[in-house]
Amino acid sequence: MIRTLEFKYTFSLNVGYSIAGTVVLIILLACFIRTFSFNDRRFIWQMKVEGDKKIEAFLNRHEFLTPKRYRYSDVKNMTNSFRDKLGKGGYGDVYKGKLLDGQLVAVKILNKSKSNGEDFMNEVSSISRTSHVNIVTLLGFCFEGRRRALIYEFVPNGSLEKFIFQKNGDRQLTWEMLYKIAVGIARGLEYLHRGCKTRILHFDIKPHNILLDDDFCPKISDFELDEELRLQGIVDDDVDQERVRKMILVSLWCIQTDPANRPPMSRVLEMMEGNIDSLTIPPKPFLSSPS
Structure with missing residues (x-):
């Protein structure tokens, strides 16, 4: 009887020690994870702060080379809280907007995953120095951390894509108009390659990226943002x-x-x-x- 009681007592102590040890390990592990997570978040936050400082320094150095900078609240106001969506592209959604002076604009809200801050600002400063009848005009931009937008002149006839295909068996544009559009595109590309101070190569010329104004004058768009010459959807292994x-x-x-x-x-x-x-x-x- 005594041995039985001793066994039960010893067994109870062992179980108690095991449970206590397990609890201690769980507490230590939780503290470790919390500390690691905190340090990780702090490191990411510090990197973000440093990145924002670099961008602000860049903006100060190139103040007279970049177009007007808008706050994100301004972007929301000019687009009426993103009410009128014009289209969707690989870089983000495009909305119709209006500036305070009444000028219509096209506002492109960039995907969060596209391009880092320095690449974005370099592109903005380069494209803002272009000026050609066949190149869409960049009027402004928004850069607030991961909230980024480009503000272009509004081109009323939209993209060439919706005009080049036959509708109900009839061609929507005459061959004369298509010829003039092709010549305009060539002039715009020649300007990007040779005419502007910062020579720009456009690697994505297609009907979707050719915009047409009231007189069907073509304007090249979407030449912005860290895509390089690579195929989409490829795993980097x-x-x-x-x-x-x-x-x-x-x-x-x-x-x-x-x-x-x-x-x-x-x-x-x-x-x-x-x-x-x-x-x-x-x-x-x-x-x-x-x-």
């Missing part, structure tokens, strides 16, 4: 990067100007299924087709 590089190289071989340089489909299949190290960069294209 070595396998995906290799696949992308392989497809690009094979594609460049297939569109060679000289037909003799284009591989047959059997060779295309070999290149696609083979090792990327065996692929070579195709020759530079000729300015004209060979005889």
Whole structure:
């Protein structure tokens, strides 16, 4: 009987110690997680503060080179709390707005994930120095942390995209008008490449990014923000990067100007299924087709 009582007492003590130890470990773990989380948040906050300081310093240095800066509350007022949505693009939603002087504007609210602050401000300062009839005019911007917007002149006829396709079997624009639009786009690109002080390359020319005014004069838009020459939706790992590089190289071989340089489909299949190290960069294209 005594041994039984001693066993129960010892067992109870052990269980008690185990429970107490477990509770202590949980408390310590919770304290550690809380401390780590606090330090992590503090580090992120400090980085954000430093980033904001750099942006403000940039704005002070380039005060006379950047367009007018608006507060986010101003953006909400000019768009009537984002009531009239004009469209949606890869960079964000576009809303119709009106400035205090009555001028109509197009306000693009940028996605939070697009571009860091310094890239954004560099783009703003570069584009604001462009001035051409075939380039959409940037009138202002908003930069309040992750709240970023670009304010452009309002182009009433919208994008070329909705005009170039046939509707009910009838072409919406005459060939004469399409020709004038094409010439205007070329003039705008030539200006970006050679005419403005900061030469700009537009890597996304398409009907959606060509805006038309009242007289159907084309204006190039959407040349802003940290996209570079890369495909969308690609996971940044070595396998995906290799696949992308392989497809690009094979594609460049297939569109060679000289037909003799284009591989047959059997060779295309070999290149696609083979090792990327065996692929070579195709020759530079000729300015004209060979005889």
